[in-house]
Amino acid sequence: MFEARARVVYSRASKGMGLVFTAIEPEPLRTLETWLAESRETSWLAANRRRSQRVLMTVPVRVSGQTGAGLPFDEETHTRAISAHGALILVSTKVHRGQRLSLTNLQTRAVLECVVAHIDRHQRDHPHVGVEFTLANPVFWHVVFPPKDWTPRHPDAKSRVRTGESR
Secondary structure, three states, X not given: OOOOEEEEEEEEOOOEEXXXXXXXXXXXXXXXXXXXXXXXXXXXXXXXXXXXXXXXXXXXXXXXXEOOOXXXXXXXXXXXXXXXXXXXXXXXXXXXXXXXEEEEEOOOOOEEEEEEEEEEOOOOOOOEEEEEEOOOOOOOOXXXXXXXXXXXXXXXXXXXXXXXXXX
């Protein structure tokens, strides 16, 4: 259950309405944040399957933000996979879904704001964290991404090099 004071800022038939919350108590605020984080994770997982190809690539990065206690943190780590819309990174600092972070590409010194969209806690020491850029940025990684329909069987994919075989 969620209860808060709000003002309608727009209304569209069969689409719903937009609200701006004017007063939210702490407990309902936590409920709302949980719902938004869960929605964002579901959206991120679905959208990243379609929007751009992921490339398994290790890129050194710096992740910075605030801990749950509001203290700043800054940690150097690396990516496991990248895309034009975000990355999968290893993070030792505890983060939560929906949390805003800054991600620095240590090779180029480029910095982007991102949002934690997914946390895979199977790795206890360094969970895999999926981050989504606030705005898609295919040049952040300085990589040319394959087209959406690319597969390893694509004619442009490199074939295996055969050695020591005769025909």
